[in-house]
Amino acid sequence: MKLGEGVEAAIHCAAMLAGVEGNSTMAASAMAEAFGLSPSYLLKHLNMLSAARILESVSGPAGGYRLARPAERISLLDIVLAVEGREPAFRCGEIRRNGPVTFDASAYVKPCGINAAMLKAERAYRAALAEAKLSDIVATYAAEGDPRSLAASCAFVERHQRPQKSSSTKQA
Template sequence: MKYSKATDYALHTMLFLTAATPNQPIGVQKLAERLGVSATYLSKILTKLVKAGMIESASGARGGYRLKRNWENISFLDIIHTIEGKASLFDCSLDHGSECAIQQVVLLAEEKMEDHLRNQTLAELAKKVEVDV
């Protein structure tokens, strides 16, 4: 299974915001430079995170993006679902309904993976990493 680059950038951005300065806005240009991506591309990802209520944008000379309240509870799964959606990774192509034994195995594996990602918060991980602002 593979997540998109957008998920990679979203997770890294959220970790950076969490570890660096959760209450201080950081400009999109600075975030983009840190990730080595264009500000335009990163802005599209940030817009999804804003719509999901994880971050907020602050305008003005000291503007940028910062975490919203309750950021301590944001899990890896929250971010992944925001970028990738909630669809299953496997879709049985045969027409035998929900009785597909293969689909049941894959769904069980996805549930276990999602449980793990749901229990891993960025706040916990941020305690383990050092970030230069």
Template sequence: MKYSKATDYALHTMLFLMAATPDKTIGVHQLAEKQGVSPTYLSKILTKLAKADMIESASGAHGGYKLKQKWDELSLLDIVHAIEGTSSLFDCSFDHGPECPIQQVVEIAEAKMEQHLREHMLVTLIIKMKDKL
């Protein structure tokens, strides 16, 4: 299983915003530089996070991005869904329906993975990542 680089950048961006102080606005160039990614590419990711109501943008000389209310309730799964969407990772090529044994195994595995990501809140990772952000 592999998530896109966009998800990786989104997760790290959210951690950086949380560690930098939740109410502080940070520019896209600073966020992009921190991760070694193009500001244009990161802007597209930030747009998805803003549409998911996790961050907000501010225009102007001191513009940038900052976290929205309840940022401390975000799980890793919330970020994954904001970037990747909520569709299943596996689609059976045959139209067997729910009785397909392969589909059953994969759906159970995916449910367990989602539960694991749902249980891990981003805010708890700040302590572990603070030195690396």
């Protein structure tokens, strides 16, 4: 019952990427600097987010990462599952069958009650995470966060985001 350290980094980075405008991108090195993380290691987690279609990556000198869809459609569950894996935390090893006396498979057609209870709790966990959208995180931070920290974050994003020329950058 312990989440990897990369989950926190992934969510913070996703929240920061929610602040970039249009289809601009932000380099992983910039985000690593913003949170005092190892650039090489952060790449690994960001790569997992790309593989899960949560982020998009752009190579090249002006490349970086950007959200693959609006922040309203990204939940914390998406990020957690992408980083930690989609399989449930409780894995039923069916140890009830490992006893000295063994029955045929017909005795175990009913699922293990313990497994059912654990999975039910985990569904509640995931449902709560699915409700928490990335846009809510950002909005709460903008509303209740410290003004100084907020201004610094916005300035940081403004300074490090790199516009892309491929699509329309919507700048007048």
